[in-house]
Amino acid sequence: MPRRTPRNARDRLRTPRGFHGFLKTASLCALVAGLLSPLSPAAAAGAAPQAPVPTAAVDHCGGRCSDILPPGQNGNATLAQILLNQAFGTQPEHAEDQLGPYANLASGYPSLTTEKINTFFNDASFGVPSGQVASTLRPAGRDDVTIVRDKKTGVPHITGTTRYGTEFGAGYAAAQDRLWLMDLFRHVGRGRLTPFAGGDPANQGLEQQFWRNAPYTEDDLTAQIEGAAAKAGDRGRQALADVDAYIDGVNAYIDASDKGRYFPGEYVLTGHKDAITNSGTIERFQRTDLVALASVIGALFGSGGGGEVDNALSLLAAQEKYGVTQGTEVWESFRQRNDPEAVLTQHDGSFPYLPRPDDPQGRALPDPGSVRAEPLVYDRKGSAATAGAARASDGAADAALSSARRGMSNALVVGGEHTASGHPVAVFGPQTGYFAPQLLLLQEIQGPGLSARGASFAGLSMYVELGRGQDYAWSATTSGQDIIDTYAVELCQDDHHYLHRGACVPMEKVEHTNSWKPTVADGTAAGSYTMRAWRTVYGPVEYRATVGGKKVAYTSLRSSFLHEADSIIGFQMLNDPDYLDGPESFRGAVQHINYTFNWFYADAEHTAYYNSGDNPVRADGVDAEFPVWARPAHEWRDWDPAANTARYTPPSAHPQSVDQPYYVSWNNKPAKDYTAASWGNGSVHRGNLLDDRVGALVAQGGVTRAALVKAMADAALADLRATDVLPDLLKVIGSAPVTDPAVATAVGRLRAWSEAGALRAETSSGSKKYAHADAIRTLDAWWPRLVEAEFTPGLGTGLYTAFTRNLPVDESPSAAHGPTGAHAGSAFQYGWWSYVDKDIRSVLGESVQGPLARSYCGGGDLSACRDTLVTTLKEAAARTPAQVYPGDDACAAGDQWCADSIVHRTLGGIKHRGIGWQNRPTYQQVVEFTSHR
Structure with a gap:
């Protein structure tokens, strides 16, 4: 049997684990040199020529556009900031300021009103009010582009008077916020991460898996971008010019940060730069780097099939x-x-x-x-x-x-004839995982032929890829x-x-x-x-x-x-x-x-x-x-x-x-x-x-x-198994009197949780304890047991195992064995929910469209099926919290809330705190336009 290859793009991105422990081995000289270096790229940029705040573009949203992207806009950190983060947990400015509002929606949504939306989201209007301007920069001294950053989030608002200048500014701002990540992923796309970031097994796995799917040569990369432009006429020629201007902006920031010694500290930690002498180089970007980046993103999110x-x-x-x-x-x-x-x-x-x-x-x-x-x-x-x-x-x-x-990713869109205002309302966004720094970045771009605000993948942000224009918004989910x-x-x-x-x-x-x-x-x-x-x-x-x-x-x-x-x-x-x-x-x-x-x-x-x-x-x-x-x-x-x-x-x-x-x-x-x-x-x-x-x-x-x-927020806390399958499981168990006290207690807890909405929600904000904790623990332990006991007798071990290679049985938030791994946020996409549902309804004699070809639970006999469910439920209820949630690097054994929690996987030197589980897009918009051109 071959090793299982997932149908869709691979499952986990993880930073070199050595980043978590480098503080112990960093030399004193590097520490001193880092602490003497500028504390942030923004501080160094503040010395650049100032420019007037540009006038905002036409905006038809009327203050009703909002968005959020945790953990924060700033994904670059100097060596000093990395060392301080590792030693004391301090965060660079705007590195984590979107994490709290994002996390707080899980407890704050029941009392949400329109006036409170921007307590949990950012105002995504065009422009920056004069009183909210944190910095104004003309990158590389250019007079055809201005980058204004706001005080609240540090998001760049890029305004250019020429197309070249606008794209140059987009590249410069992207490098300000994500240079290390961009560099990391252009090496991943080429299958050359280990020479760049070290031989950690996770690095080896990352480069191997991507290169397995896209083993390109440099000639392949060159041909792809030139070919894409050539077949698109004027738009293709413009796209190629945009790419070149964007790369020029990235490289201008590399030069400036190298000269000013405020480049990302990871370059020192991986041996590319010397903290004392500043020797070493940061390789400049070229067109083919963007194709390598695109191949990674496309493999992860946009290429269905296989298997x-x-x-x-x-x-x-x-x-x-x-x-x-x-x-x-x-x-x-x-x-x-x-x-x-x-x-x-x-x-x-x-x-x-x-x-x-x-x-x-x-x-x-x-x-x-x-x-x-x-x-x-x-x-x-x-x-x-x-x-x-x-x-x-x-x-x-x-x-x-x-x-x-x-x-x-998810999307909720309602037409105007069903809204209070008469205008369509949308809440939508992509789920790209939780990383530090985030794979996406926020920006606003205004220039000739360009007018948008939203999220883009780092290194591919010459355009906004998911966001809003002057009088429209768009988003995507993986199909x-x-x-x-x-x-x-x-x-x-x-x-x-x-x-x-x-x-x-x-x-x-x-x-x-x-x-x-x-x-x-x-x-x-x-x-x-x-x-x-x-x-x-x-x-x-x-x-x-x-x-x-x-x-x-x-x-x-x-x-x-x-x-x-x-x-x-x-x-x-x-x-x-x-x-x-x-x-x-x-x-x-x-x-x-x-x-x-x-x-x-x-x-x-x-x-x-x-x-x-x-x-x-x-x-x-x-x-x-x-x-x-x-x-x-x-x-x-x-x-x-x-x-x-x-x-x-x-x-x-x-x-x-x-x-x-x-x-x-x-x-x-x-x-x-x-x-x-x-x-x-x-x-x-x-x-x-x-x-x-x-x-x-x-x-x-x-x-x-x-x-x-x-x-959206209510669905993000719901346990799909408990909302859509558990009621029928309890019907089967309830088809005869429950005489075992342990089973009766478990059934009572599960029923109470189901009737309360089956949410994995805290008892109160910040408690880090679930209401209905025992019921949740029981179902987490029960589901894999009941699926195996329900289907193995009929399918046989060989066929059951083969089917689980096509579709894993469980993907609860804490299921480290599931396809997304532990602490990943997203849950309940892959599992045997429908198989159990159809089989149990068939046993109950209910109508089933598109039934399974055979009955499995108890061979289709209600009494035998009930025995299977009761036996496995009793086994599950006896499992202790420490057995169900065995603990890992982030959590102690038995800590249920922590086992579910979202942990940002570090792709650089900065770490972030864990937050409570939400099954929710990473980047998310809330939009309602009030007028149209």
């Missing part, structure tokens, strides 16, 4: 258990390609995408026991890592990527439709040649060796290893196997491979007030984004939704759920292997609408008949938590911004 080999293995296990016909039926019932009970974002219409073919063609299922993962890591002599080393490497890679999963396919390429001559359209051609070997030295921030010894990928025109090789006795390589081909920069045109359009003037031009903009996102729009009059992504048109009869033969008959239609372009589904085939009464999205199924790549889009999905609440508000009418925020 066809795991699908094949679970199908084979089902067929082995039940026979081909019945096994296939069982498999399909768990896959839930088009479940009729799934919550939808697009309410009306049908948008067929990748339906199950009646007569599948070209399937290339592996022979049993033949699948082997392709080695990625090689030793200095060029030999593949030993089995033990490979497992260690795989473990580090899996551990390196779990809190930035792509399935973690995850399948744009990745697995091909079985038949080998010929040897293991590194394959058949392509009748010819035996060589694979392309792409490799590089990473060597690292010990650094102050990393206690590991010096070392090196080689990463090697074999590329075919059908994508990089992921597995080796045999199919019908023939040796094959399984490759992974995604439509965005070699096209990481193409989406730049869509983002440019979203920032252009001369282009974007309503729902139709909004749709026109996001059609240019090739990543898999749900896009939402609101202005003073309209709302809109569009699902983006380059969805390749498959050959007739191809089932994209499984590997297919790499033969012309089964290739994407009109596919050009050299450019990796193909025919794509037309815009009209993508889920979309204008002025639907309301929209909700929490990475649920986009529309009827639109097959999502991920498993678990069934009767119970966390999208239901939003749909139930927003639907009720719309039915009542008079929706306000405060009411919509409250709906």
Whole structure:
């Protein structure tokens, strides 16, 4: 069996753990030199030429736009600030000032009023009132751009009189706030993190996992950005000019911070700069760095699909258990390609995408026991890592990527006919994980052809990527439709040649060796290893196997491979007030984004939704759920292997609408008949938590911004298992008298919690203790036990295990074993909620649309099912808090609130305090425009 590869982008981002302990090994000289250096980039910038505060751009929000992005705008810190943070917990200015308001909404939302919204959010109006100006800077002494930062948050408001100057200012401001992070991720995107930041196992895992998916050469990176610009005409040429101006701004800040010695302190800790002599260099940025950054972001959040080999293995296990016909039926019932009970974002219409073919063609299922993962890591002599080393490497890679999963954003949008003001209201934002510094940054950009405020990924902030314009706002959630396919390429001559359209051609070997030295921030010894990928025109090789006795390589081909920069045109359009003037031009903009996102729009009059992504048109009869033969008959239609372009589904085939009464999205199924790549889009999905609440508000009418925020915040504390599955579990247990006192007590606690709303909420603000703590502990212990006991007897251990590789059983906030890991915030996206729900309702004799192919709990017998639930509930109730919450580096054993808590994973030298759990976007907007151009 191969190592499990998650369907969606990898699971966790974690900083080199050595950053937490570097204080013990930092030299006294470095400490003294750091303390004598300027305390902040802002302080050094204060000496720059001052300029008048620019006039704010036209703003149709009327003071009703707000946003929040924890922990804070400032993501850079000097060596002195890092040392002080590690020693005393002090924070650089604006490094943590958005964390408190963000955290406090969890306890403050029940009494929220419109007047209190900006207690928990920032005013996101354009411009800075004169009394709130903290600093005014003309970067590099330029007279065509001004960067004004406000006192409350330190967000840069960039105003330029020329396009070049505006983008230069955007690059300069981004480097002021995120230079170290930008540098870190351009190395991650190239698979060269360890030479840059040290050989910590988490660093190795991080670079390996990303490079495995995008093993690009420098020529590939260059070709991508030039190709994206070339095919877009005038807009493409403008985008390339914007990129160059942005990079010039970044490099100007590098030069200034180096000369002024206020560059990020991590450069000293990783040996790139000397704190005493200031020797060493910070490498300047270039165009290809932005493509490397884009490949990381696209892999994390915008490329759904993959996993066809795991699908094949679970199908084979089902067929082995039940026979081909019945096994296939069982498999399909768990896959839930088009479940009729799934919550939808697009309410009306049908948008067929990748339906199950009646007569599948070209399937290339592996022979049993033949699948082997392709080695990625090689030793200095060029030999593949030993089995033990490979497992260690795989473990580090899996551990390196779990809190930035792509399935973690939400949107709530209500049309004006259902609001108190008559204008649409939206509460929406992306969930990009919790990091220090944050992957996103805030900014306002005003210049020729540019007018927007909002969030952008660090290093890609030449445009606002999620935010608001003069009279409209937009946001996105990950849709995850399948744009990745697995091909079985038949080998010929040897293991590194394959058949392509009748010819035996060589694979392309792409490799590089990473060597690292010990650094102050990393206690590991010096070392090196080689990463090697074999590329075919059908994508990089992921597995080796045999199919019908023939040796094959399984490759992974995604439509965005070699096209990481193409989406730049869509983002440019979203920032252009001369282009974007309503729902139709909004749709026109996001059609240019090739990543898999749900896009939402609101202005003073309209709302809109569009699902983006380059969805390749498959050959007739191809089932994209499984590997297919790499033969012309089964290739994407009109596919050009050299450019990796193909025919794509037309815009009209993508889920979309204008002025639907309301929209909700929490990475649920986009529309009827639109097959999502991920498993678990069934009767119970966390999208239901939003749909139930927003639907009720719309039915009542008079929706306000405060009411919509409250709906979001309430859903953010809800335990999906307890709201949507627990009531039926208790029905089964209640079908006969409960005589065991321990079980009766547990049932009473669970019922009381369920009836109170099933929230994981504190007893009072700041108590760090949950109301209904015993019930929560019991369900956390019970769920994995009851799922295994419910399904293993019917499925058998082998098939049960295979299905859990497709979809893990649990993702509660404290489930460190779940796909997002501990302290990640996002929860309840991946789990067996729908399987349990459908099975239990079937046992109860209730109506089930799209039922499982068989009954599992007690074999379908109510009494036997009850026995299973009672037995596992009694076992769970007996588990102590310390057993359920065993403790980790952040929490003592048994500390339930802490086990759930959100911990910002450090990507640099500054650490932040933990906050209480909320299942909520990282960056979030609350908008209601009062007028329109």
